[in-house]
Amino acid sequence: MIRALFKVRRTQFWSLASALVFAIILTGNNGFAHDPKKNPVATKIFSNLSQPTQTRASAIGSYAKGCLAGAEQLPFNGPNWQVLHPQRKRNWGHPETVALVKRVSKAAADIGWTGLFIGDISQSRGGPMPYGHRSHQIGLDVDIWLTQPRKLGLTNEELKAIKPISVRAKNGKKTNANWTTEHMDILKVVASDEAVDRVFITAPAKIAMCQNAEGDRSWLQKIRPLGGHHQHFHVRLHCPKHSTDCIPQTPSITKISQSADGCDHTLEWWVTTALAPYKKPAKPAKKRPAKRSTLDFTMKDLPKQCLSVIHAD
Numbered sequence: 259m260i261r262a263l264f265k266v267r268r269t270q271f272w273s274l275a276s277a278l279v280f281a282i283i284l285t286g287n288n289g290f291a292h293d294p295k296k297n298p299v300a301t302k303i304f305s306n307l308s309q310p311t312q313t314r315a316s317a318i319g320s321y322a323k324g325c326l327a328g329a330e331q332l333p334f335n336g337p338n339w340q341v342l343h344p345q346r347k348r349n350w351g352h353p354e355t356v357a358l359v360k361r362v363s364k365a366a367a368d369i370g371w372t373g374l375f376i377g378d379i380s381q382s383r384g385g386p387m388p389y390g391h392r393s394h395q396i397g398l399d400v401d402i403w404l405t406q407p408r409k410l411g412l413t414n415e416e417l418k419a420i421k422p423i424s425v426r427a428k429n430g431k432k433t434n435a436n437w438t439t440e441h442m443d444i445l446k447v448v449a450s451d452e453a454v455d456r457v458f459i460t461a462p463a464k465i466a467m468c469q470n471a472e473g474d475r476s477w478l479q480k481i482r483p484l485g486g487h488h489q490h491f492h493v494r495l496h497c498p499k500h501s502t503d504c505i506p507q508t509p510s511i512t513k514i515s516q517s518a519d520g521c522d523h524t525l526e527w528w529v530t531t532a533l534a535p536y537k538k539p540a541k542p543a544k545k546r547p548a549k550r551s552t553l554d555f556t557m558k559d560l561p562k563q564c565l566s567v568i569h570a571d
């Protein structure tokens with residue numbers, strides 16, 4: 259009887275001790291514990307990690323379901339760029355993304371702009387974000403603002419006061435007076451870059467480029483219309499060569515595009531049907547299971563390699 263009691267106490271002690279050790283291991287990482295038993299949402303884990311892993315750079319998973327190892331930080335200020343929302347700390351990307359930002363910022367300066375305002379890339383270890391984006395999870399997405407900086411090196415107060423311009427007319431059908439040939443020249447440089455898979459921008463901008471681009475028009479294929487995106491455009495890079503766990507987007511740009519430059523009839527839909535007021539369908543559509551929001555993702559929804567990413571030093 260006494261022996262049995264002792265046995266119970268001993269096992270209790272060991273489970274308590276191992277739980278304690280486990281908790282210490284987990285809290286070692288930037289002070290945030292990921293207790294798998296509680297299964298917290300992934301946004302909470304990733305947004306609390308302030309430093310990248312010290313491992314080789316790797317984009318893991320897909321653009322809207324993944325994480326990033328070995329991220330590189332884009333400096334808040336550079337010779338031709340400034341990060342518009344430094345307080346968000348989303349200036350981390352795969353090194354190829356950081357290199358691309360530097361290349362296109364330099365090109366923008368050569369075109370005659372002061373430089374570029376850079377929006378969000380990813381968190382220091384990628385992953386889902388608590389606000390702002392579904393994608394941008396694997397360090398291969400970057401938003402670039404359509405507002406030309408009057409000068410660079412602004413203070414945080416000056417940055418907060420910036421009111422981004424829109425290049426889309428109020429009726430949503432055309433570009434407005436804010437749209438310039440320099441915008442097209444910059445987008446041409448971006449879309450022509452080999453590292454770039456596709457660029458998302460408001461349909462009126464794509465239509466304007468379809469109407470005005472001269473010479474080689476193949477770069478236009480990579481420019482894809484999307485809702486919103488009239489104050490910034492969104493650049494998505496291909497899976498980098500050594501990121502073996504990176505999942506490319508499907509369908510590919512050549513598959514999705516109905517012509518060599520993507521200047522086809524599908525563009526019309528964006529500035530006609532898509533703008534029509536919403537009408538309730540006569541027959542209710544079959545209920546499809548709701549897509550899980552990235553805000554609800556837990557570590558179980560992400561590629562299993564992301565567990566090592568959040569626990570690595």
Ligand SMILES: [Zn+2]
Pocket residue numbers: 391394399400401491492493
């Ligand atoms: Zn974006």
